[in-house]
Amino acid sequence: MRMMMAGSMAQTMDMAAMQNLMEAASACEQACTMCSNSMMEMDGMARCAAMCSNCADMSNTMMRMxxxxxxxxxxxxxxxxxxxxxxxxxxxxxxxxxADMSDTCRMCAMACSELVDACDAMMASMR
Structure with missing residues (x-):
């Protein structure tokens, strides 16, 4: 994928940071979707389910951009x-x-943390 992107990307973009961001966004989208689906079935977890759905959508949009x-x-x-x-x-x-009551929430939190780091790295490369 890096080779395909390299041919069309502006020289100013950090290709490694872009690749890392796309991978982190994809992983976050998947983890958030799984977490949202799990939390929908649990009483009192509507906020978590909705937040995960929103994060999955945002992750997908960032990856596609x-x-x-x-x-x-x-x-x-x-x-x-x-x-x-x-x-x-x-x-x-x-x-x-x-996270202490749900492995799905724990994995989702980890994927979100990796996306935060990837966004930071991408922003730093653009400054």
Whole structure:
């Protein structure tokens, strides 16, 4: 995938950071979707389920934006990275509060944490 992207990406983008972000966003989307589905069945977990669904959607959107280099705008990309990071951080905090009672929440919190780190790395590479 890196080779495909390298041919069409602006020289200013850090390809390793982009690849890491796409992988972290994909993993987060999957973990959040699984967590949301699990939490929907549990009493009192509607907030967690909704937050995970939102984070899954945001993760997917971020990943897809990274796959469209021709449409990249630095200002929009930074705002999107900040929003993705904020959503992942909020979801991580929510799921961390349930991590002791649910392996799904624990894995979701870990995936969200990795996405936060990947967003930070991508933003740092763009500054």
């Amino acid at each position: 990274m796959m469209r280099p021709a449409g990249m705008n630095a200002t929009v990309m930074m705002a999107s990275l900040e929003a993705c990071k904020a959503m992942a951080q909020a979801c991580m905090e929510e799921c961390s509060s349930h």
